[in-house]
Amino acid sequence: MSDEAKAASPLRPEDAPPNLYDEHGNARFFADPAMDRFVAVVMNLAQEVWVQEERLLALEEAKSGQSVDKEAKVAEFIGRVFEPVRKA
């Protein structure tokens, strides 16, 4: 759906205060709406870095003949990158 369509006919819980959403019908959490977008940018950026990391791991695997536990690696990576938001 387009933002205009969502905003025009939102299906929302009956008790949802209108200030939970911006003018496009998107959920908002921070006092400054730019922060909501900034969180998304950081996550997208981290994802792209991980894509490059995983490609490097694949090259290293091919070179060494040793397989890498990518699930463990991604958990470590995410833990490191997002450590500052823990215990907010």
Next chain:
Amino acid sequence: MTVELQHPMKADATPQETARGRFVSGMRSLILNDLAGDMGEAYEKRAAPKFRKANGRDPETSREAHEALRGDPAFNIYSAMRVQAQKMVWASVADSVERESERLAAEAAKVADVAGGAALNPELDVPKNVHAIDVHLMPGSYTRGADSLEAGAVYDRGLAVFSMGLMGANLDDIGLSMAQYIKLRFPDFAPERILDTGCTIGHNTLPWKQAYPAAEVIAIDAAPGPLAYGSARAKMQGQDVLFQQMCADDLAYEDESFDVVWSSMFLHELSKKQRAKCFEEAYRVLKPGGLVVHMELPPNDQMSAFDGFYLDWDSYYNNEPYYKGYRDEIPANLTARAGFASDDYFDFVVPSISIYGEDAVREAAAGDRAEAVGQETTGRLAEGVMWYGFGAFKK
């Protein structure tokens, strides 16, 4: 972790797409385990005391817990990241579905003559709650791509990322756990005809065919695309299931024609009026001695204010507008209002069979359901998940 689908329509993903999916699953694990824990601590240490100071008492309802947490830094970061991770789930699979649309159609064509099939109804007026919002932030919702395989493929591949490995290798853990529980708890019950309502791609339908191989299994949904995909998916897995496009609140079946009416994670997608009608229809089409059984989120009246809010979060922020309204209802009243006797009602909690094993399900089937309903793992897609269900036999 991202589950690898168990059929030929699984993605032939590029290394980048595989990495993106892995990252999103990992993010969801961080959010739903670690950040959720942080938010729980923030609730106890900051939000609830602040509410208590202002109101002279603790938050008593999901709504009050939500009110107490709004604006708290832990709530803000958990919520903003969870919304973005949800969008990333669908984005991580969209490219491969688009690129592989012809291959998907070719794979489906290979099994066109296998038993089962999908009977679509182009005349059906698909309800607003199915098409007019991007349900759980899935672009295009369940009607994306009309009656093509697109919506089903996005849903299947997206669920493989979304589930973090907690919904089983075939994304069927709910169906497997529930069907096995019913079989073990009611060993003399031998259904001949089973109906799954709101089945999407039938991932939780197939376990009923596996549990009761002799039964005729029919699965319905209002959206055509997921049915077309689900039918091909079932055939590829050797399961003879008939998929039909139909609304659960207006069943085109004769009275007393089924032994089981089942659904999973479906009732919360309906308005209160639709939901009541679904139960009336289930009662009508069930034979005497038949069973209505639903897997759903546990109701608010069996949870603390915080745990209730935690599940209701989706209602406000994940485009699940009826989620909280459903959870505010009392399941026993839903069955009773449709005609099921109160003493034939039961509810229960089933340990995930993929995580805990069949012995744990057997133990649950032999034990008292009440011990686990209030546990924080009940209904939460996180480490240690357990599934809530309820049902009633028709006299």
